[in-house]
Amino acid sequence: MKKVILTGDRPTGRMHLGHYFGSLKNRVKLQDEYDTYILIADVQALTDNFEHPEKIRSNIREIALDYLAAGINPDKTHILIQSKIPEIAEMTVYLSNLVTVSRLFRNPTTKAEVAQKKHIFGNEGESITYGFLGYPVSQSADLTCFDCDICPVGDDQAPHLEQAREIVRKFNSIYGPTLKEPQTVLSTTPRIKGLDGNEKMGKSLGNAIYLADDEEAITKKIMGAITDTNKIKKDDPADPEKCMVYYYHKLIDNPNLATVCQECQKGSRGCVACKKELIKVMLEFLKPIQEKRHYYEQHPELVDKILNDGTQKARKKAQEVMKRVRKNMQIDYDFIDK
Ligand code: SF4
Numbered sequence: 001m002k003k004v005i006l007t008g009d010r011p012t013g014r015m016h017l018g019h020y021f022g023s024l025k026n027r028v029k030l031q032d033e034y035d036t037y038i039l040i041a042d043v044q045a046l047t048d049n050f051e052h053p054e055k056i057r058s059n060i061r062e063i064a065l066d067y068l069a070a071g072i073n074p075d076k077t078h079i080l081i082q083s084k085i086p087e088i089a090e091m092t093v094y095l096s097n098l099v100t101v102s103r104l105f106r107n108p109t110t111k112a113e114v115a116q117k118k119h120i121f122g123n124e125g126e127s128i129t130y131g132f133l134g135y136p137v138s139q140s141a142d143l144t145c146f147d148c149d150i151c152p153v154g155d156d157q158a159p160h161l162e163q164a165r166e167i168v169r170k171f172n173s174i175y176g177p178t179l180k181e182p183q184t185v186l187s188t189t190p191r192i193k194g195l196d197g198n199e200k201m202g203k204s205l206g207n208a209i210y211l212a213d214d215e216e217a218i219t220k221k222i223m224g225a226i227t228d229t230n231k232i233k234k235d236d237p238a239d240p241e242k243c244m245v246y247y248y249h250k251l252i253d254n255p256n257l258a259t260v261c262q263e264c265q266k267g268s269r270g271c272v273a274c275k276k277e278l279i280k281v282m283l284e285f286l287k288p289i290q291e292k293r294h295y296y297e298q299h300p301e302l303v304d305k306i307l308n309d310g311t312q313k314a315r316k317k318a319q320e321v322m323k324r325v326r327k328n329m330q331i332d333y334d335f336i337d338k
Pocket of ligand 1: 243
């Protein structure tokens with residue numbers, strides 16, 4: 001039996017190179033080795049987008065297109081929509097009894113997010129909602145509903161996983177061995193920097209290249225990328241390690257990388273020419289991804305079927321787990337079910 005791995009994303013926007021190199025590429029590899037579930041976390045996205053449900057809805061298909069374009073194979077991976085698995089909501093309610101409000105407030109990831117989202121939660125977090133605070137409980141339900149063995153996360157999400165493990169242990173200590181305790185595996189894939197040199201590529205930061213960006217958008221973004229600020233004139237020598245253009249040449253494996261580096265250091269390469277070369281290599285790199293995406297864009301009925309099949313298979317698994325949960329919690333009222 002293959003081990004189960006669960007990953008997922010909030011459908012709040014299209015996916016960019018940060019997602020591709022930070023997780024998608026790795027998921028494509030893992031799907032051969034594991035029984036893989038990818039959760040489109042629309043319920044969780046609503047915790048801080050509850051006033052904009054249209055944004056979530058419109059991005060469900062976009063994110064599915066990005067998965068398929070990047071190489072996620074629906075024959076190997078269940079792609080599922082969170083809100084269509086009511087067992088997750090039921091599990092969330094049961095698990096919410098097993099964690100205190102003060103423990104949820106102490107979660108470092110929650111604290112950091114509240115500080116980042118002052119426009120939603122107020123300067124002192126006075127407007128924090130019950131749903132947002134309970135996000136780690138809902139994540140625990142995602143993991144336990146599919147008997148997840150492994151959940152790869154970035155270090156920023158590790159506290160949520162630790163909280164999930166605590167909740168599972170508590171559940172099992174009260175109701176007997178029922179839920180699988182997921183193992184946290186810290187992702188070894190790098191966090192991808194933005195074109196502006198920011199440590200993180202992000203939609204809100206405006207420094208991202210999207211998998212679906214066209215030539216015009218890519219050209220504009222790369223021409224505006226940050227280079228070594230000490231290089232003033234075209235023939236000034238520069239340090240490629242201080243340049244985001246070089247960073248991206250490296251990231252997408254430009255076969256001409258050694259020459260880019262040497263010419264930059266010698267001052268025999270101008271930044272405009274260097275950026276133009278990166279645009280060309282970037283378009284080549286994205287070509288097969290975009291061709292696949294285009295194919296699925298032209299066949300929306302296929303995407304719908306993939307989402308439906310993945311969700312139905314995942315639901316079957318969640319129903320099995322929930323049967324076990326209800327039995328051990330002594331709320332399997334068979335006389336009602338009959
Ligand atoms: Fe960056 Fe290329 Fe300019 Fe060097 S020549 S600073 S690598 S854009």
